[in-house]
Amino acid sequence: xxxxxxxxxxxxxxxxxxxxxxxxxxxxxxxxxxxxxxxxxxxxxxxxxxxxxxxxxxxxxxxxxxxxxxxxxxxxxxxxxxxxxxxxxxxxxxxxxxxxxxxxxxxxxxxxxxxxxxxxxxxxxxxxxxxxxxxxxxxxxxxxxxxxxxxxxxxxxxxxxxxxxxxxxxxxxxxxxxxxxxxxxxxxxxxxxxxxxxxxxxxxxx
Amino acid sequence: xxxxxxxxxxxxxxxxxxxxxxxxxxxxxxxxxxxxxxxxxxxxxxxxxxxxxxxxxxxxxxxxxxxxxxxxxxxxxxxxxxxxxxxxxxxxxxxxxxxxxxxxxxxxxxxxxxxxx
Numbered sequence: 001x002x003x004x005x006x007x008x009x010x011x012x013x014x015x016x017x018x019x020x021x022x023x024x025x026x027x028x029x030x031x032x033x034x035x036x037x038x039x040x041x042x043x044x045x046x047x048x049x050x051x052x053x054x055x056x057x058x059x060x061x062x063x064x065x066x067x068x069x070x071x072x073x074x075x076x077x078x079x080x081x082x083x084x085x086x087x088x089x090x091x092x093x094x095x096x097x098x099x100x101x102x103x104x105x106x107x108x109x110x111x112x113x114x115x116x117x118x119x120x121x122x123x124x125x126x127x128x129x130x131x132x133x134x135x136x137x138x139x140x141x142x143x144x145x146x147x148x149x150x151x152x153x154x155x156x157x158x159x160x161x162x163x164x165x166x167x168x169x170x171x172x173x174x175x176x177x178x179x180x181x182x183x184x185x186x187x188x189x190x191x192x193x194x195x196x197x198x199x200x201x202x203x204x205x206x
Numbered sequence: 207x208x209x210x211x212x213x214x215x216x217x218x219x220x221x222x223x224x225x226x227x228x229x230x231x232x233x234x235x236x237x238x239x240x241x242x243x244x245x246x247x248x249x250x251x252x253x254x255x256x257x258x259x260x261x262x263x264x265x266x267x268x269x270x271x272x273x274x275x276x277x278x279x280x281x282x283x284x285x286x287x288x289x290x291x292x293x294x295x296x297x298x299x300x301x302x303x304x305x306x307x308x309x310x311x312x313x314x315x316x317x318x319x320x321x322x323x
Binding site: 017018021022024025026027028029032033035036039040042043044045046058062065066069070072073075076077080081084085086087182183186187189190193194196197198200201202203204205206 | 282
């Protein structure tokens, strides 16, 4: 092998992108523990799980799912625009739109949490449902949606900063940075894709 | 011109993926209102997996990624499968606080084995 081949590899991976993928793999395990706890609960208290799940707000949950899926498509389009010289004027606007959709998601979630507080669905002495396992379901519901919400806040902040930086043509808000931030956003979307059927749709019939 | 056509193609792919994701979401919602027994959980998870695959393949560009990035993506899932698999071996075979999925015949030998001698 020549020395040129050693110093200038042809297909050098984008380190930023690779780093984000490694981080996301660790995030899979971070959320994975909670999904495992969920699996334990659902197989041990199926009745409690289906009763409790029926008390979540399926309309708001579905609206939020649609918001997040749309935001993922929008940020993917932002990345595509940034890579095409004739479409770059749209990048900052699409990033801002993604952050706005994310914020709308959190506002809806806030209303949902507030309603659940009022309905005594927050685990504790005055918990409303008298079915074994229902309280455990809501512990996981709040921990999982809360942790997801924290990830959303981080993502919204990053996208908003990048949108502003991109509109001012800052060097740190280029195609590579935008693509890495988009990867993170898509991951947060994927976590919700699984939370949606597991929390809202356990058993809606009957 | 070639660039422009490439962008239109990408934008179209993203648009179609978005529509597919919303349709799958509605399918998932609809299926939960049908009484499918244990298949309710299966349909919910299969649809979610399909949606996640669309996001990973097209939005996260695993389709265009090199082997290294694909390997890292698979590694995360692989490690998680080990976590779920090994833990389930424990939780699904306990005599104390058995899971609802365990058959009644499975319990007496386990309880006998865990009784102090």
